[in-house]
Amino acid sequence: MASAAAEPKGPRVLVTGASGNVGAPLVEHLVAGGARVLVASREGTRAPVGAKAVRFDFEDAATHAPALEGVEKVFLLRPPAISDVKRYMLPVVRAAKDAGVRHVVFLSLLGVEKNPVMPHAHVERFILEAGLPHTFLRPSFFMQNLSTTHRDDIREHDEIFVPAGKGRTGFIDARDIAAVAARTLLEDGHEGKAYDLTGSEALTYAEVAALFTEVLGRPIRYPEPGALRFAARWYQRKHPVAFIAVMTGIYTVCRLGLAGTVTPETQTLLGRAPISMRQFIQDHQACWR
Ligand SMILES: NC(=O)c1ccc[n+]([C@@H]2O[C@H](COP(=O)([O-])OP(=O)(O)OC[C@H]3O[C@@H](n4cnc5c(N)ncnc54)[C@H](OP(=O)(O)O)[C@@H]3O)[C@@H](O)[C@H]2O)c1
Structure with missing residues (x-):
């Protein structure tokens, strides 16, 4: 007798930028790893098998809290077109804190710690100031x-x-970043780390x-x-x-x-x-x- 596919039991993870270079392969890894995956997008209707679509727009604050309800972990990126991160990213970080998110993995940028004017540096600071457990990926x-x-x-x-x-x-290769992101979201022990x-x-x-x-x-x-x-x-x-x-x-x-x-961290992590x-x-x- 055929049995229904088992419900995933892993963490509930919201993936922003889920159609992007990193987000798309990340969703696949997370589904395969048993996470309950919420695919965040502006249209909010398309998700691959095993994941759920949710409407989320950095530029529409009304979508933030509903998308984050019950979410344990977030993969956060800054869409390249968003330069005013204080206006469009800070509210998302605050909404994640309010929703009780317990781990944010942020897609940052190599060398950002020496470059405080970069938008990614501001977002790292927002996350630190909010007191959110985090991992910074700096590719x-x-x-x-x-x-x-x-x-x-x-x-x-x-x-x-x-x-x-x-x-x-x-x-x-962005697929390697996705593989690292999946590990940091599915395993314990990556909180408070920044990976080059x-x-x-x-x-x-x-x-x-x-x-x-x-x-x-x-x-x-x-x-x-x-x-x-x-x-x-x-x-x-x-x-x-x-x-x-x-x-x-x-x-x-x-x-x-x-x-x-060139750093050894991708090889070490994968x-x-x-x-x-x-x-x-x-x-x-x-x-x-
Ligand atoms: N390219 C590089 O060499 C490089 C190097 C280091 C770091 N980075 C950083 O990596 C990030 C980009 O990652 P990526 O290449 O994986 O992304 P990407 O392929 O450029 O895709 C951007 C994603 O953001 C989504 N998005 C755009 N505007 C949005 C909005 N208002 N609300 C919600 N979602 C929105 C897009 O969704 P739609 O499908 O709706 O468009 C898409 O999924 C940037 O922060 C960039 O600075 C890039």
Whole structure:
């Protein structure tokens, strides 16, 4: 006789940014790990099998308390489009405290502790000041930027067009961040910790282009554009000036040789090597063909 699937008995976890690079694989890990997963999104109707959809909008405070009712743990991220974190993130942190949430895992940024003006630094401070038990995940640059933001340059122009000079980047695959986030949410012992998460190697964009060339089987160039050429291309594509300025800033940090940090923490936390750039390209190759 067929029996109904067992109800999950794990913690009740609200996942923000659940359709994103980190959130989507995180939901899968949490469901597989037996958590009761609430998928928070603005439309509030779509959730994968084993999870429940809930309406939640950082910009609509009326959605916060209902989404957090009965929630034990929260995976919190700052959507890239939200820059006024005091207005849109602080109320969420306070609502989590009021709802009795006992652990917040926040997706922050590598080096944030030396960069107090970054929005992520403010959110870390809001969480500390609220007295919420927390884990801060501080990842380096996502490999997924190459399959999202820079996908069309690679697919249509066979080039990686970023003003990063010869600087190295300790790229991380967002799927590894999701795997770490799942562990910190499903296991005890991660409260009060901050993890610096990178991949296992720091690559130049010329090396990344060579890996693309090998895996895709067609030449992918890295023309090493300067900041002005880069900004002009994105301006022509009608992207907002603020967005172009942020991207140029990020790649200038790399050009200056400040993005090549590699830490052992991803490997230590996952008990395996981080996903390599070659593996990332192999897994996503359809998107550049
Ligand atoms: N990219 C990098 O290299 C990098 C490196 C270090 C840290 N980070 C940080 O990682 C975070 C982004 O993570 P990600 O790449 O996984 O996210 P993502 O793919 O950019 O997705 C953003 C998520 O936020 C949701 N969202 C947007 N506005 C919302 C709102 N008003 N209310 C509720 N949900 C909203 C989106 O939902 P919809 O489906 O509704 O759009 C989506 O699920 C950022 O804070 C970024 O600074 C990024």
